[in-house]
Amino acid sequence: MEDKIQIISVLFPFIATIVAIAIGGWVITTWLRIKHGYPLDGAWGQALHPSGSKEAVERVKLLTQENAQLRAEIGSIKDRLANVERIVTDDSSRLAREIDNLQITRN
Template identity: 40%
Template sequence: MDWIIAIVAISTGGWIINNWIRAKYGYDLEDEWGGKSKRSDEKKVKQLKAENRELHDKLDAMQDRMVVLEKIVTDRGYSLADEIEALRDKPARDTGTPLDIETKEKA
C-alpha cells in the first residue's frame, strides 16, 4: 500500500515538473486528463515579439548610420577647422555663378 502512494506521488511530481518546464518555455500546458490548454497571454506575446522585431530593425538602421558618420568624422582628410578657414580666405567678389554664361557644354 505504501508503494502505491509513492507511485502516485512520483507521478504527480513528474506532472508538476513537466508543466513547470512547459510554462517556462511557452508551450501549451497539459491538464490532468491529457488535454492541452492554450496560454491566455499568447496574443500579447505575439504583439511583443512584433514590437521587438521592429525595434531591432530600427537599431540596425541606426547602427549603420552611425558607422557612416564615424567614417566621415574620423577620415584623415577631413578637417572642419581647415575648411572653415579656407572659406574665410575666399575673396568676396566670388559670390556664385554669373548669370551671363557664354560658354556651353561640349559633348
C-alpha cells in the first residue's frame, strides 16, 4: 500500500503537467481558430457556425453606416472644439486683431 502511494506521489507531477499542457494547447488552438475565422467544433465534432440570417446581415450594414456617420460627426466636433480651445487660450489682443482682419476681408 505504501509503495502504491509513493509511486502515485512520484507520478502525480508528471500527470498534472501533461494535463496542463493538453488544456493549454486546447485553449490556444481555440483562440487561434476564433482569431483567424475558422469554424469551431461542438462537443461531438460537429462544426459550429454563427447564424447569418438576412436580418442580421442587414442590421450589421445599418450599424456600420451609422458608425461611419457618427465617426464623421465626432471628427467635425473635434475640429470645432480645437477652434474653441484656440480662441479661449489666445490672448485677447491677438483675437481682436484676427476678428478685425476677418471683418476687413469680408467687406
